[in-house]
Amino acid sequence: MSQTKPRRALSEAVAVHDQVYDALRLALITGKIAPGRGVSLRSLAAELGVSPMPVRDAVRRLSAERALTINPANKRLSVPSLTSERLAQLQKARLWIEPELAALAAVKASPILIQTLERIDEALGIGVQTGDVDQYMAANHAFHFTLYEAAGADVLLSIAGGLWLQIGPFMRVVFGRLGTAGLGADFHVEALAGLRAGNTETVRNAMAADILQGMDGMREAVLSDEAKPPPLAPKRRYKKPTKA
Amino acid sequence: MSQTKPRRALSEAVAVHDQVYDALRLALITGKIAPGRGVSLRSLAAELGVSPMPVRDAVRRLSAERALTINPANKRLSVPSLTSERLAQLQKARLWIEPELAALAAVKASPILIQTLERIDEALGIGVQTGDVDQYMAANHAFHFTLYEAAGADVLLSIAGGLWLQIGPFMRVVFGRLGTAGLGADFHVEALAGLRAGNTETVRNAMAADILQGMDGMREAVLSDEAKPPPLAPKRRYKKPTKA
DNA sequence: TTTATAGCATTGTGATCACAAATTAGAATA
DNA sequence: TATTCTAATTTGTGATCACAATGCTATAAA
Incomplete structure (x- = not known):
């Protein structure tokens, strides 16, 4: 799953969690991730081919922006429904x-x-x-x-x-x-x-x-x-x- | 620094990163962290007596809410200045x-x-x-x-x-x-x-x-x-x- | 066929480590 | 005294593991 890529310089390279953020943002806007659907850190990470860590960062950011919802009981993620x-x-x-x-x-x-x-x-x-x-x-x-x-x-x-x-x-x-x-x-x-x-x-x-x-x-x-x-x-x- | 507390249940206990979020939010609002000052994950973690991990989560959330600024070159955190x-x-x-x-x-x-x-x-x-x-x-x-x-x-x-x-x-x-x-x-x-x-x-x-x-x-x-x-x-x- | 129970997989959270870049401190030089 | 070079510290990022809780599935019982 995790092929060893050469580590890039931090200063010029875009951080992985930013790439994940952009990817998720695009997926949300274009509807690739359907509203109401539940998502998880590990499944997203596997889908994007990265470790759960940068996904975690990106998801925190998106949930702060209300682009993702966190079930307060479950702590489980989902795409907000369209009401x-x-x-x-x-x-x-x-x-x-x-x-x-x-x-x-x-x-x-x-x-x-x-x-x-x-x-x-x-x-x-x-x-x-x-x-x-x-x-x-x-x-x-x-x-x-x-x-x-x-x-x-x-x-x-x-x-x-x-x-x-x-x-x-x-x-x-x-x-x-x-x-x-x-x-x-x-x-x-x-x-x-x-x-x-x-x-x-x-x-x-x-x-x-x-x-x-x-x-x-x-x-x-x-x-x-x-x-x-x-x-x-x-x-x-x-x-x-x-x-x- | 990190005394071993008994782990609490996830469902009822408030997550540590939420506590850190509230603490930082309060510190920002009440001016305990001066505008313009730089902060770091580890220093905040040490100050709050927690590991860097939940601080990282809280800080991501706060920066998404523009309560903290990330220097795009440094990737370093600071409190936004008052202009x-x-x-x-x-x-x-x-x-x-x-x-x-x-x-x-x-x-x-x-x-x-x-x-x-x-x-x-x-x-x-x-x-x-x-x-x-x-x-x-x-x-x-x-x-x-x-x-x-x-x-x-x-x-x-x-x-x-x-x-x-x-x-x-x-x-x-x-x-x-x-x-x-x-x-x-x-x-x-x-x-x-x-x-x-x-x-x-x-x-x-x-x-x-x-x-x-x-x-x-x-x-x-x-x-x-x-x-x-x-x-x-x-x-x-x-x-x-x-x-x- | 329907319901209850036990077992297993998946989940978010937190901790710890490694790495490279950037900053800071200190020593050496002019 | 002021400047330059070097070493040590601090930083954000990513990876991996452990743990408890939740959700799902298959098995057993009605």
Whole structure:
């Protein structure tokens, strides 16, 4: 299992627990790890081909960011379930902080930033047309966060990052049932127009509309999921005894 | 150092890394660990009388919550410095999310909740009069978060908790130079009146005013600190060589 | 067929060790 | 006195083991 790799220098090499973090983060966002599923340190470690130690570090970080849930009784890990309650709270938070970040970024937007965002939005459009969900999601993330990073507000930025991490699993549910079809209006072009014109409020409103539209799609998907029976029936042979 | 304690059951006993987390969190909020100071896993472990392992877990969690900073080059830990930039961002975030939580709580506020808050505010008043900073800070935290918890919005609540954790060190700076004197108007009574009357907007505005007042005091303290030379001059014997 | 029980595998937690990088302290030199 | 080089200490990271608790599976009993 544990092939002896040559140890890399600490200063330049990315730490293994950071790689594991990125891998798990990606797996959560893209829905490779289904919501509600239980995970364990050793199973993740075996799956990723690393020792449990860096997984432990990455998982602690993710659970602090609420991307993973720890059962307080079990101390067992699981991916948070997708409830409309959670989604509503995440929407509320996103609807405030992300337009705020966009407005801050609009004030100090450079031509280079606008050009970068234009290129990203082109890639996003291609992803929509070709139905490439992965490309769409990556480009969408890139569009939002290269804009937000320009705000130069790292405290707020990290909050927004945490929200996206929690929303990731919801996104996959939407695309799992719709694909990239029916995405509605592209508010990114509106935001870009606002950036070029230097109109802060236009940017703010465009991003708010973009978020609102996306979250609406997720809500529909979640609501129709909640109506259905539990996603996977764990074939129980006997009921849990009433043992206290 | 490490006396052999009898191992406790996992299910009921609080895990050591959680105890360490609470201890460090408290130390950060009360300013026992000065902002800007560097810490290390082993030194913290020795100080707390535990092995480095649970400290490692707790520190990962705290750094994910931005209560500790990791130097990306060194991978070395330090307490974030208090800059007016950071404070401004934290104020912006608090001014949105906390009134929001308060308003949500106001809708479903029970008489028991109001009574509990009244008792907490009494304890807060006593702390102010006797000049007991610790009691004041504990009561103040309790007032805000028993109210916020009543909102039943755990996603938003955890964001607010993260903000308080980052603000903690700033608070101590304020009280270190002023004590509990000059705290200004008590907006808690206004919030309580709004809760009794069932007036959501009164509660929202009262909490916003409360936050604004507190953050103003912190800003003044930080600004006068930034004018001064660096808090502790690290007596360097030689300059860092220009080695790339 | 259904329920209870015993045995086994898996889990999180904590401790300890090894390693390499970085920092610090001390000695030697100008 | 000030600077440079070297040795020792401290640091984060990763690996591995032990332990107790929990969960699952197969066997026995109704």
